[in-house]
Amino acid sequence: xxxxxxxxxxxxxxxxxxxxxxxxxxxxxxxxxxxxxxxxxxxxxxxxxxxxxxxxxxxxxxxxxxxxxxxxxxxxxxxxxxxxxxxxxxxxxxxxxxxxxxxxxxxxxxxxxxxxxxxxxxxxxxxxxxxxxxxxxxxxxxxxxxxxxxxxxxxx
Amino acid sequence: xxxxxxxxxxxxxxxxxxxxxxxxxxxxxxxxxxxxxxxxxxxxxxxxxxxxxxxxxxxxxxxxxxxxxxxxxxxxxxxxxxxxxxxxxxxxxxxxxxxxxxxxxxxxxxxxxxxxxxxxxxxxxxxxxxxxxxxxxxx
Numbered sequence: 280x281x282x283x284x285x286x287x288x289x290x291x292x293x294x295x296x297x298x299x300x301x302x303x304x305x306x307x308x309x310x311x312x313x314x315x316x317x318x319x320x321x322x323x324x325x326x327x328x329x330x331x332x333x334x335x336x337x338x339x340x341x342x343x344x345x346x347x348x349x350x351x352x353x354x355x356x357x358x359x360x361x362x363x364x365x366x367x368x369x370x371x372x373x374x375x376x377x378x379x380x381x382x383x384x385x386x387x388x389x390x391x392x393x394x395x396x397x398x399x400x401x402x403x404x405x406x407x408x409x410x411x412x413x414x415x416x417x418x419x420x421x422x423x424x425x426x427x428x429x430x431x432x433x434x435x
Numbered sequence: 436x437x438x439x440x441x442x443x444x445x446x447x448x449x450x451x452x453x454x455x456x457x458x459x460x461x462x463x464x465x466x467x468x469x470x471x472x473x474x475x476x477x478x479x480x481x482x483x484x485x486x487x488x489x490x491x492x493x494x495x496x497x498x499x500x501x502x503x504x505x506x507x508x509x510x511x512x513x514x515x516x517x518x519x520x521x522x523x524x525x526x527x528x529x530x531x532x533x534x535x536x537x538x539x540x541x542x543x544x545x546x547x548x549x550x551x552x553x554x555x556x557x558x559x560x561x562x563x564x565x566x567x568x569x570x571x572x573x574x
Contacts, residue, residue, distance in 0.1 A: 296514060344531060347527060351509070351523065351524050352524055355521065355524065369513060373506075373509045373510060376506060377453075377510055380449065380502060380503065391531060398445060398499070399443045400443060400446040400447075
């Protein structure tokens with residue numbers, strides 16, 4: 280999924296699921312955790328600019344279940360020093376893997392197995408996928424702004 | 436029936452997991468029980484559809500199922516205490532080991548959560564409830 284959708288969805292889970300820890304700091308931490316996993320795509324940016332998408336082969340093991348295992352373990356360890364920080368990290372990381380598995384072809388067991396898994400809940404055609412992403416991102420964005428306004432953190 | 440895809444049904448069970456997370460964080464226990472039951476029902480239904488389509492015993496189906504289950508658990512457990520996060524991490528580790536050694540050894544975590552939530556709902560007026568509440572929900 281695109282970067283904005285990852286940030287919006289992670290913060291939606293934070294704002295509506297853990298309202299007691301919502302603050303500008305936790306919102307930023309959640310946003311960073313929600314997108315940091317995508318850093319492994321950078322090595323394939325040139326190819327992606329030509330094909331207009333990041334293929335499942337551009338995902339390293341840190342972008343699949345082994346990465347989730349490591350990210351969750353590190354976040355859980357951090358909760359013992361700062362519960363809100365650890366919880367924000369957990370929400371950010373888990374939401375990223377969740378959205379990717381739901382809408383993109385992934386290789387969840389890579390490098391143990393290279394089988395590509397696609398759940399079929401998003402179109403594969405590039406034009407349709409772009410429209411799908413735009414609608415989902417806008418929906419998440421609108422709900423998030425409403426949630427933040429409700430919490431008094433953000434106002435238009 | 437011809438258009439029904441087991442992977443799509445697994446995906447739908449994943450879609451309902453954040454709803455269970457949000458309900459659990461609001462401590463809407465009865466609604467959470469119903470949602471998690473529905474998630475488990477969809478999870479079972481993908482197996483039924485796969486069998487009806489003669490796609491049983493495939494390694495690919497196992498992978499979809501296990502990956503979806505782990506992410507579904509991870510989302511639901513975000514609303515629960517550290518114990519459940521730890522169990523989710525252990526389950527992801529077990530899933531990876533199961534893939535490596537081709538043996539299925541995984542904790543039925545969502546079923547366990549469902550049983551715990553039913554007990555939580557029934558024990559609300561019991562003296563032990565506050566301790567139970569701390570174990571299930573407190574960070």
